[in-house]
Amino acid sequence: MIQKKMSVAGRLWIEIDGNNFLGSGRIELLEKIETLGSLRKAAISMGLSYRKAYYAIRSVNELAPSPLVELKQGGKGGGCAKLTATGRKYMLAYHEIAQQFVIFLTKHSKAL
Amino acid sequence: MIQKKMSVAGRLWIEIDGNNFLGSGRIELLEKIETLGSLRKAAISMGLSYRKAYYAIRSVNELAPSPLVELKQGGKGGGCAKLTATGRKYMLAYHEIAQQFVIFLTKHSKAL
DNA sequence: AAACGTTATTCCCTTTGATGAATAACGCAG
């Protein structure tokens, strides 16, 4: 095979005041939190260390005008993590853009 | 200022067989090479170490079906670096896509 | 043959990021 496979690739994220706010990894984390109801379980399910996941969520919550994830410690089950309405809103917004981005990349890959 | 400035940002590159081939940094390096005619000067002008620049060009040349940069050692001036026709071709192709990407990002930033 | 400035390559050190372990804090259930 002489002809090599060439394609256009990229990464996409949302910034707030120039700081990284939401990329694909953090979005996936939000999804897992919604499904599992626990930050620890969400992290493990992604092969992520709890600490990294925790700092990610902390950063997200601090950057945003209002928190995307509500964390509770203690209580039934030891604690829990839940998406807020804001969190679901940004998740949808990101998905929308990401979908357009895939189309963009595919289109320009074919034109190479 | 309560309202924070939110925007969509991203990075774009061309892959060959899944390997990083050309991103914005390498493209800038190609431009400097065309302008300066020297890999060392190009690297320095970007605040890049010569070694990193050299490995980048080496990787680019090895991945591509034919070299993008022609390096010559010895001779008048000690040596030189020149873009090939293939190099100019890919530089233009990348610029085209990058320009569309800027439009894409701007459009979706406004929609946030 | 000597000089010159670049390409080509190796070595070591620093720095940065990531990781795992360990532990405290918390609040409901029983």
Place this chain on the structure above:
DNA sequence: CTGCGTTATTCATCAAAGGGAATAACGTTT
């Protein structure tokens, strides 16, 4: 009031990336 599983935080360690320095190789020019 004890147990439980989670959130919250600190610490030491390890791997990977990056940079500077040093040096060889090269071929034209003088």
